[in-house]
Amino acid sequence: MxxxxxxxxxxxxxxxxxxxxxxxxxxxxxxxxxxxxxxxxxxxxxxxxxxxxxxxxxxxxxxxxxxxxxxxxxxxxxxxxxxxxxxxxxxxxSIVMRPLSEINWIPFVETAKLTQGTTLFDYYYNLYGNIIWFIPMGFGAAYLMKRNHFVLRSLLIGIAVSVLIESLQFIFYTGVSDIDDVIFNTIGTIIGIGLFKISHWIYKKRQIGKPLEKE
Structure with missing residues (x-):
């Protein structure tokens, strides 16, 4: 460090x-x-x-x-x-050549297996961690994209980053590439976008409610 x-x-x-x-x-x-x-x-x-x-x-x-x-x-x-x-x-x-069959393509299978471990920490971290870590993704992307179709564009950014991470994990063999991660990341992104929309709506309501300043 x-x-x-x-x-x-x-x-x-x-x-x-x-x-x-x-x-x-x-x-x-x-x-x-x-x-x-x-x-x-x-x-x-x-x-x-x-x-x-x-x-x-x-x-x-x-x-x-x-x-x-x-x-x-x-x-x-x-x-x-x-x-x-x-x-x-x-x-x-370094790049490690592996067959694509090593990717966990079937949803929720590996996540369900984590419930059979000695503790449920890995299960909770895999499920909720992947969601929570991507909430800022949705919120930040939505804020920076405050234009037409920002919801769709922000969602696509979240999915693209999630797929990129899983791809890099596979290419460099530094993690397990799992379709579940993309699904949970996408849920987190959607929550982040929703939080932005709510906060933006509250901000606009407050701005409308403010009295006009005298010149």
């Missing part, structure tokens, strides 16, 4: 033996650390773009800019959590 190693070692020394499934905590720390590293390069590039915009006297929507940056950070974190996990990174993965 580059940024979070001291904090992780502190938490590991105090809670490593008491927290169940501590490897998940380690994965989150590792993923955030790697995301911060690549996000710095994004910010540098984005700063250059905004600087050019300012020179051309083009208006910058700062609220949208903040959401865009948070969305990019989220996407990078999501990819690291799902694809470049453990000791894997962009620098050391």
């Amino acid at each position: 580059v940024f979070l190693q001291p904090l992780f070692e502190l938490i590991e020394s105090k809670f490593g033996e008491t927290i169940n499934h501590f490897p998940l905590v380690e994965l989150i720390f590792y993923s955030i650390d790697q995301t911060l590293f690549y996000f710095i390069f994004w910010l540098i590039g984005r700063g250059i773009v905004l600087g050019l915009k300012k020179k051309k006297k083009k208006p910058i929507k700062w609220r949208r800019e903040v959401v865009l940056n948070l969305f990019i950070f989220y996407i990078l974190l999501l990819i690291h959590l799902t694809v470049f996990r453990a000791e894997n990174s962009i620098n050391n993965v």
